[in-house]
Amino acid sequence: MSVSRRNFFRTLGLGSAGLSTSFIIGRGQEAMAFQAGTMPLPDDGGMIRISSNENARGPGRKAMEALQHAISPRVGRGYPPDYTGELVDTIAATYGVNRNNVIVGTGSGPILEAGVRAFCTADKPLVTAAPTYGTPDGTARRINVPIKMIPVDRALSLDLDAMAAAATGGGMVFLCNPNNPTGTAHNAAAVERFVRRVKQASPGTAILIDEAYIDYVHDPAVKTAVPLTQQLPGVFVTRSFSKAHGMAGLRLGYAIGQPETVQAISRAWSLGSVNTLTAAAGMASLKDPQHIAEERAENARVRDFTLQAFKDLGYQGSDSHTNCIFLDLKRPASEFRDACRALKVQVGRDFPPFEKTHSRITLGTMDEMRQAVQVFRKVLTAKASTSSAA
Ligand SMILES: Cc1ncc(COP(=O)(O)O)c(C=O)c1O
Structure with a gap:
């Protein structure tokens, strides 16, 4: 049983319908079948997981009830x-x-x-x-x-x-x-x-x-x-x-x-x-379309914030209709991913044939993205200053 599942049952057993339970349920494992072995699952200990197109906010109130x-x-x-x-x-x-x-x-x-x-x-x-x-x-x-x-x-x-x-x-x-x-x-x-x-x-x-x-x-x-x-x-x-x-x-x-x-x-x-x-x-x-409308609006707010942060750094993302963005960061996805991971932000895997240039970033909560953006800035500007010095 995965860590998320264990937590899910433990937390539900306590009868809590709080944010943490929603949060846990929203995190599954995207495409375990083909990711298995290529990317270790994090223990979430301080890691911002924006790698698997999961939903950081979890289900709506009616579903929780x-x-x-x-x-x-x-x-x-x-x-x-x-x-x-x-x-x-x-x-x-x-x-x-x-x-x-x-x-x-x-x-x-x-x-x-x-x-x-x-x-x-x-x-x-x-x-x-x-x-x-x-x-x-x-x-x-x-x-x-x-x-x-x-x-x-x-x-x-x-x-x-x-x-x-x-x-x-x-x-x-x-x-x-x-x-x-x-x-x-x-x-x-x-x-x-x-x-x-x-x-x-x-x-x-x-x-x-x-x-x-x-x-x-x-x-x-x-x-x-x-x-x-x-x-x-x-x-x-x-x-x-x-x-x-x-x-x-x-x-x-x-x-x-x-x-x-x-x-x-x-x-x-x-x-x-x-x-x-x-x-x-x-x-x-x-039966709760209002929740989906709110979720769509929040995802759009987080998407626009994150895309703008990349734009300010000189990187353009595609107009996304999903809960992820795909960006030409002009460097191998593995290089960007490893640098972010060292700073406790986990972004997406390689997506051939774009693995040499593009990275996929899942949209987390606004709080998560505010923190993640600081890490992206650090990683992308560090690379720029190294290469301009070289
Ligand atoms: C496009 C697409 N289809 C299907 C799935 C599988 O989702 P699930 O099995 O969780 O319903 C995913 C998961 O990320 C996906 O991105």
């Missing part, structure tokens, strides 16, 4: 599908779809893995981007599925034309919208054009649209692709509770698509067994 309420002898019962049925109904009602359009998992990560396993084979490649979220290509590598990695364009956006061209005959296309780590997003019209173009040229190719960060989007033209999933077989959207809902430590995600599509995904790989506390918190959070 639902969690506390759910801690009762009733947890002695709860084998699926009894309680997950209610969760699935709540998700379906949120989007106006039927319960057989929805599957849930212990995070959206297992669903991404299942998607690759369901639709890709040795002669049906995965089409993905570089850089983008790594679970789909990590899975493809493990099961020997060929991968077509399409570099992002000069604006760091997914190159939809090149991805569509590569998709013909493919098993599945992974479209991360907004994209992690670049933070870029495509509007609903562009996504629909892309999806229809792929399906027309290659009807058997599945399309996974990963909307883990969509609650952070600040352009109203960027919208969920859930309506498209109802029209086209093999097109599905995944969502995560680990980002704006602040529940990475509780592990909850879901997918929406046509019944045959989501059943094929379910059959391909275990999606885990969602626990009763998580289901209760997830339902409460879905």
Whole structure:
């Protein structure tokens, strides 16, 4: 059991709904599967962890109350599908779809893995981007599925034309919208054009649209692709509770698509067994859109502060629709990361093909970012004075 989980249960056992509990639940482990072994998990002892696109503020008040309420002898019962049925109904009602359009998992990560396993084979490649979220290509590598990695364009956006061209005959296309780590997003019209173009040229190719960060989007033209999933077989959207809902430590995600599509995904790989506390918190959070609006506003405030601090130092970041920023710091990510880590700030891993120039920084709390910015300033100006002296 991870340190966060131990703390989570210990703190809940004390009956506290304070900031520290929310904080702990919001911290999960992004992409443990492919980060394992490359970056040791910190013990948080004085370390500012802004490396894994977790949510430093944790869940909203209503989700916290639902969690506390759910801690009762009733947890002695709860084998699926009894309680997950209610969760699935709540998700379906949120989007106006039927319960057989929805599957849930212990995070959206297992669903991404299942998607690759369901639709890709040795002669049906995965089409993905570089850089983008790594679970789909990590899975493809493990099961020997060929991968077509399409570099992002000069604006760091997914190159939809090149991805569509590569998709013909493919098993599945992974479209991360907004994209992690670049933070870029495509509007609903562009996504629909892309999806229809792929399906027309290659009807058997599945399309996974990963909307883990969509609650952070600040352009109203960027919208969920859930309506498209109802029209086209093999097109599905995944969502995560680990980002704006602040529940990475509780592990909850879901997918929406046509019944045959989501059943094929379910059959391909275990999606885990969602626990009763998580289901209760997830339902409460879905019914609390006001909290998500507040979370989006706070994330934007922290993003603008952090981007401005980098701008003042002479570095421009991309316009992010996520809870991270991706910056050209004109030095290897490993060099910046090691220097920050020595000063107790942990920033993101390498993102090829940008590992020689760009770093990803997750947006923490405003307090964390105020402290982190001082460290960034120290690291970036120290480097500048060394090289100008050289
Ligand atoms: C784009 C994207 N999709 C999916 C995930 C997986 O999230 P989870 O398994 O916590 O739902 C992440 C995690 O960082 C992500 O960045």
